[in-house]
Amino acid sequence: MPVEDQPLIQALRQALRAPSGIDFLGVIGAILESLESVESVDERPLSLPEFAETFIDVNVAETTAALHVLAEFTTDELLVARIRRELAGRRQPVPPLLTSLPQLHVTQAWLLTDDLGDADNYLFGIGGLPETASLAVLVHRHAAAVTDASVVPADVDELRADFVATVSGGAAPVELNPADARALLESAMADPPPTVRPCGCTEPTDTWPVFRPLARRVCRTLPTGGTGYPTQPFTAEQRAAVCAQITAHRFYEQGGFATEPGSTDQTLLARVVDFAGTAGFTEPWRWSPRRLEELLGDSLEWGLDDTEVDALPGLLDVVVRVAGDHEGLSAETIGATREALEDLTEDFDLDLSGGFGSPLAEILDPPTGERAESMLRTLRAGMGGPVALDALDTARITPLVDVPVEAALSLVPKGAEQRLREADTLACDAIDHLIDASVREEVRAAFHALLARLADRDPAKAARGKPAVTAAALIWAVARANDLIGDGDEPPLMQHFRYGPNSPPEADLPPGLVVKNLVAHLGVGPSIQPRARALLEACGYSPETHGMFFTIGDPALLIANKRLRIALERDWVRKGVGDRT
Numbered sequence: 001m002p003v004e005d006q007p008l009i010q011a012l013r014q015a016l017r018a019p020s021g022i023d024f025l026g027v028i029g030a031i032l033e034s035l036e037s038v039e040s041v042d043e044r045p046l047s048l049p050e051f052a053e054t055f056i057d058v059n060v061a062e063t064t065a066a067l068h069v070l071a072e073f074t075t076d077e078l079l080v081a082r083i084r085r086e087l088a089g090r091r092q093p094v095p096p097l098l099t100s101l102p103q104l105h106v107t108q109a110w111l112l113t114d115d116l117g118d119a120d121n122y123l124f125g126i127g128g129l130p131e132t133a134s135l136a137v138l139v140h141r142h143a144a145a146v147t148d149a150s151v152v153p154a155d156v157d158e159l160r161a162d163f164v165a166t167v168s169g170g171a172a173p174v175e176l177n178p179a180d181a182r183a184l185l186e187s188a189m190a191d192p193p194p195t196v197r198p199c200g201c202t203e204p205t206d207t208w209p210v211f212r213p214l215a216r217r218v219c220r221t222l223p224t225g226g227t228g229y230p231t232q233p234f235t236a237e238q239r240a241a242v243c244a245q246i247t248a249h250r251f252y253e254q255g256g257f258a259t260e261p262g263s264t265d266q267t268l269l270a271r272v273v274d275f276a277g278t279a280g281f282t283e284p285w286r287w288s289p290r291r292l293e294e295l296l297g298d299s300l301e302w303g304l305d306d307t308e309v310d311a312l313p314g315l316l317d318v319v320v321r322v323a324g325d326h327e328g329l330s331a332e333t334i335g336a337t338r339e340a341l342e343d344l345t346e347d348f349d350l351d352l353s354g355g356f357g358s359p360l361a362e363i364l365d366p367p368t369g370e371r372a373e374s375m376l377r378t379l380r381a382g383m384g385g386p387v388a389l390d391a392l393d394t395a396r397i398t399p400l401v402d403v404p405v406e407a408a409l410s411l412v413p414k415g416a417e418q419r420l421r422e423a424d425t426l427a428c429d430a431i432d433h434l435i436d437a438s439v440r441e442e443v444r445a446a447f448h449a450l451l452a453r454l455a456d457r458d459p460a461k462a463a464r465g466k467p468a469v470t471a472a473a474l475i476w477a478v479a480r481a482n483d484l485i486g487d488g489d490e491p492p493l494m495q496h497f498r499y500g501p502n503s504p505p506e507a508d509l510p511p512g513l514v515v516k517n518l519v520a521h522l523g524v525g526p527s528i529q530p531r532a533r534a535l536l537e538a539c540g541y542s543p544e545t546h547g548m549f550f551t552i553g554d555p556a557l558l559i560a561n562k563r564l565r566i567a568l569e570r571d572w573v574r575k576g577v578g579d580r581t
Contacts, residue, residue: 486512
């Protein structure tokens with residue numbers, strides 16, 4: 001095949017024809033990211049120097065342009081010198097943006113965020129470009145990781161003004177000194193340390209890995225010595241100081257919460273502050289609805305007793321008010337957050353109001369109106385739709401049957417097959433050691449059903465990460481959807497909810513899976529939830545959080561215990577609305 005007709009050269013040619021050269025930077029960035037995405041150096045088809053040699057061996061306009069960019073994106077000094085020698089003898093015209101990359105430097109650096117600190121955006125004005133070019137690099141950081149980046153041929157001052165005008169609740173932009181800008185961006189781009197727990201961190205977009213090499217190049221033009229994001233969680237002293245500030249506030253006193261050390265309220269407050277003091281996102285005074293939802297989901301793993309569960313919604317309301325006062329937020333912003341908290345904790349309150357081990361049908365009247373409709377929507381989401389929910393028959397619910405994944409894995413590419421088989425081996429071992437015997441085989445069956453679907457839908461995405469992370473993420477997804485996440489000593493909170501005499505006996509409820517035990521057993525970091533959501537989406541699912549419940553929408557992943565409880569709750573709720581659809 002002639003060089004000009006090769007797919008890579010054609011892709012480079014198409015990007016090269018774009019007017020600004022930005023598309024070409026993205027193509028080279030995507031190539032570099034694809035090389036780096038293979039974690040084992042031994043498994044990479046080519047090293048970066050070997051890949052660069054393929055461009056050096058082909059003297060055409062497309063490879064000349066690519067070499068100009070590679071020389072700026074790599075830090076391998078020997079490779080840069082090799083490329084520079086080759087380029088000295090080439091004469092093909094290259095877009096001015098690409099030839100001016102060695103002069104690229106940052107003229108302005110701004111931090112753009114919102115009042116509630118849900119995400120940070122870094123806006124960099126870029127100088128040293130052709131007179132006709134005006135370039136800005138915008139990097140988006142949510143929780144503890146960068147998840148998006150874009151390169152815009154626009155004036156940085158205009159972009160900053162547009163951001164302030166369009167982002168609701170936008171805080172005033174902060175101009176960063178160059179050293180701090182570098183430290184913040186580098187720490188945001190780094191892999192989260194083991195202590196980071198970005199529970200609701202959004203999955204990176206396609207443009208983030210594409211423009212990561214350019215963001216790194218921008219960082220290298222800035223001076224070192226600045227202060228980045230914290231790399232350690234709160235110390236005991238920091239936690240105590242924040243707790244003391246909240247306890248001393250008039251809102252805490254007005255809420256009637258206890259101030260004595262060791263009291264239920266103080267113990268619970270310390271747990272909330274610990275969550276706020278997670279490394280990489282140590283911000284105790286910013287509480288957005290998204291972050292409150294993350295905390296409520298995380299609290300399912302705290303092993304709370306009845307008293308603490310009852311106290312948590314009210315305590316969080318006080319924390320939101322104290323934090324808003326501390327930050328000087330508007331009454332409108334604080335009020336909107338409190339309303340969101342009330343919605344989030346509505347399920348939290350109702351589900352526990354009957355007490356553990358007591359049939360709700362004997363204590364509460366069935367819900368009516370919008371409350372009942374909301375509960376039914378959650379049940380439909382869990383089963384994948386109204387038809388599947390209606391089809392549940394409490395007398396005919398049977399355990400999941402494990403189906404070997406050999407056939408599904410044998411159809412995927414060799415490299416992906418090996419990684420998925422390794423993930424399967426690791427997961428089965430973890431299930432054997434960590435899941436209670438009463439539900440172990442059904443959890444294994446659900447895991448295999450999920451793994452087989454992943455192998456069929458998107459094996460490349462599954463194979464992109466470490467097999468141990470894939471195993472941990474899929475086990476977490478199955479356990480979370482089946483209400484099996486807990487503290488290990490007692491059945492998880494939601495296993496206790498009872499809707500009549502046909503509910504599973506208390507003695508038969510399985511103890512919970514402790515997430516920290518799962519990640520420790522598999523030797524991975526604790527931030528597996530974003531990976532789990534990404535893999536579920538790769539399977540074609542739309543995972544959702546409904547109050548305390550996590551839904552995937554596939555009954556093939558639900559153990560008999562969970563399906564029975566869904567059916568019983570369905571019947572109880574429908575008593576209040578007469579709903580049969």
